[in-house]
Every structure is written in structure tokens, then in C-alpha cells.
Amino acid sequence: MFDLFDDDLDQMELIEGALALNCAVKPSVDKIDVMRQLGELFIEAEMKLAHEPNEKLRFESLLRLFYNEWGFKGDQESYFSSDNVFVDKVLERRQGIPVSLGAVLLFLSNKLGLPVSGVTFPTQFILRVDWPDQETQFINPFDGEYVTRSTLKAWMIGHDGPLAKVTEKDIQASDNPTVVGRWLAVMKSALLREESFTLALRCSDIALTLVPEDPYEIRDRGFIYQQLECHSVAAEDYRFFIEQCPDDPAAKVLKLQVKVFDESPTVLH
Template sequence: MSDLWFKDLDELELVEGALLLNSQIDPQVNFTWVEMQLEKLLDEAEQVLSVEVNEKARFDAFLRLFYQEWGFEGDYENYFSSENAFIEKVIQRRKGIPVSLGALLLFFGRKLGFPVKGISFPTQFLIAVNWSDRDKSYVNPFNGEYVAKPVLHAWLKGQEGAAAQLKPEHLNVADNSMLIGRWLGVLKSALMREERYTQALACTDIALSLVPDDPYEIRDRGFIYQHLECNQVAQKDFEYFLEKCPDDPTAELLKLQLKALQEVPQVLH
């Protein structure tokens, strides 16, 4: 099992857990540089916010610093790029997706003493702010704007249909282990789209170290092996998935893939 999973992710900041995950996929990740940048930005934030006393005004000043002065923003043009899931790249480019930008917001927010938590809302990652003297607020880390509950309800309807109801469990605090698991899936999908199959395979290896018999991870591994021209291994993975999930919507397509693999002549080295 990967060294990443010997650590208690819930005792780390989300950004630290993500950095550990990134290093398992790309050993070239520069831990020292990332840590130096986080420390530098935190020092700057402490200086800028030292003049603010009111908690709400101080937090709003932090959001302006993060999105306007530092220039962090959602990557609208290349949302599905793997660079948005590598913390080192997010800091370098000042672009990310809700979970990567949110991880940075949580890190700085907690270090600065703000009552912030991460929420794995069905449509995207959110930041909750538990004010001491007012109702809880929600921030969209993709753009730094506050999001009211009616808007969250509209997002939910957009994803689940007009009958969807906003429930308290939709706004539960997420634990890091679950978030890192989702982050791993996002990263794997991005790497597969970019045809970076060796790194995508590292993602499936981590996932299968946690749940060795997951048929969907094994199916994805089969696709990766197929692209790496490891056809016999890919065939076994596809056969396993079809055995475990014969009624899955992708089963018929996978049968065609399997038939094509079986017709490819095997090369003996």
C-alpha cells in the first residue's frame, strides 16, 4: 500500500493531503517550493489582515487578497486540465477548480483563525464559514463569492432534477479521506483525457490499494492497459468487470472492446 495511506489524512490540512497524493502520482512534485510559497503567502496575509478587527470584515479582506491581489481564479478555459488538480501547478498558475482552490482557502483560513470548513456539496466543493454572531455563510471557492441557500437549491435541481430538495446532509462537513478519494478520481480522469497513461495507472494503483476488488477501478485500469498496449492484462480487467457488473450501461460497449482485444494477434517477445 502507498505510504500516503499510512498517514491519517484527517489530521492533515486538505492541501497537505492533496500534496501527498500529487507526489504519489508525480515524484517530481517540489514539496519544498510549495511549503515555502504557502509560508510566504501566509505571512503576507497576516500582515495585511492585522489592521482588521471585525471578524466578517477581516474574512472579506482575506477573500479580496486571495482572489484580487494574489490573483487566484477558477480555470474556466481548461477546467478539466490535470494542472488544476496538482497543488504545485495551482499555486504557480493561480488557477484551479473548486476543490483545489478550496483546499488553499481552508489552509490559509484556518491558519488565520477563521471558522471555515469544507463541504462536499453534490455539485462542487464549498467553504462554510461558521460565524460566532450570525448565520453560517457559504463561499464558492471557484470565484470567492458568497452563495445563498436558494442558489445552492437551484444548483441541486440543475443536477438532480426539479424535484430535488436541499437537505441538511447536503451541507455536512466533509472528511479529508473522502475528499482525497474524489480528488484522486478527478486527477485520474484528467490524466486519461491527456493520454498520460502511466500517471493515470498510478492513480488506479492507489485506488485499488484501498479497495482491491472495485470493478469500476479495474475497468478503468483495463482501458489504461489497453492504451499502454498491455492487451492481455486489459482483457482480464474487462472480463472481471463484465462478470461483476453485467447489467452496467457500459457493458455492451465493453464487450465490443473485449472482442477487439481478443482478435489482436499476441506478440511474443
């Protein structure tokens, strides 16, 4: 089970926290091998960037190395695949989504002493680079391209509507627990799409250790139990959601579903 607390996550690299999450959901993930691969990437990057005279040129070279020479890229064809949220698969396929690619790039940047941090921007995970006495720069980890503030605003408008604005809070560096929490949500969503309900249930159980008695997470867990045909347990979760959120539009539908469960023969699991 995922037994790291917020303080634990903040004292390690983001990729390490994400890897611990990966292993908790899918124990077959080989943590030692993943860390070995990451270490090899760092050593290669350190050797190839050693000749660069300053940090800014080192970072530019790292981006070229990561996206061009090593071939990491955003998965355009299967964006919602669970392969894009498990670090071992991201390293194997050299493909991912912003948060997984960003975590690998962030790991390398930090190991190289570069001033890069992660941001859970409302639309996607991005990286910010804070050079001394210069304006902050932003990177889209999906393709390694720089993102202007006007582009960030356009993303926000597309997300929240024409009156949306980018606040300073939106572009501040995020702590690891926040990023890992969002990573977990993306992972659960991907596994549900693939009907990997047993793994999705592990995600839901982990989420409830982080935010106990969250009615929406309990509702989602009920849905997963329903797919696993554990109807009595699903009904318990649905009842909790209905009690906590009686005005939510889903409550009316779930009341009908609970009634169906109650009228059906009990199946023991």
C-alpha cells in the same frame, strides 16, 4: 505510492493530503517548495490582516487579498486541465478549480484561526463559514463569491432534476479522505482527457488501494491498460468487471473487446 490512511489524512491539512496525492501521481512535484510557497502566503496574509478588529472582517480581507490582490481565480478557459489539480501548478498560475483553490484558501483560513471548513457538495467543492450565533455562510472557491441556499438548490436541480432538494447532509463539512478521493477522481479524468495514460494509471492504482476491487475502477484501469497496449492485462480487468456487473450496459461492449483481445496475437510488455 500514496500510503496515507484515512486517519493520517484527517490529522493533516487538506492541502497537505492533496499534495501527498500529487507527489504520488507525479513525483516531479516539489513538495518542499510548495509548502514553502504556502507558508509565505500565510505570513503575508497574517501581516496584512493583523489590523482587522474581528474574525469576520479578517475573513472578508482574506477573500479580497486572495482573489483581488494575489489574483487567484477559477480557470474558465481550461477548466479540465490537469494544471488545475496539481497544487504546484495552481500556485504558479494562480488558477484552479473549486477543490484546488478551495484547499489553498482553507489552509490559509485555518492557519489564521477562522471557522472555515470544506464541503463536497454534489455539484462542486464549496467552503462553509460558521460564525458563532449566526447563519452558516457558503463560499464558491472558484470566484470567492458568497453562495445562497437558493443558489445551492438551483445547482442541485441542474445536477439531479427539478425535484432535487438540498439536505443537511449535502452541506455538512467533509472529512479529508472524502475530499481527497474526489480530487483523485478529478485528477484521473483530467489526465485521461490529456491522454497522459501513465499518470492516469497511477491514479487508478491509488484509487484501488483506497477502495479495493471496485469493479468500475478496475474497468477504468482496463481502459488505461488498453490505451497503453497492455491488452492481456486490460482483458483481465474487463473480465473482472463483466463478472461483477453482468447487467451493466458496458459489460456487453467489453465482452466484444475481450473477444478481440483473445483473438489477437499476444504482445509482451
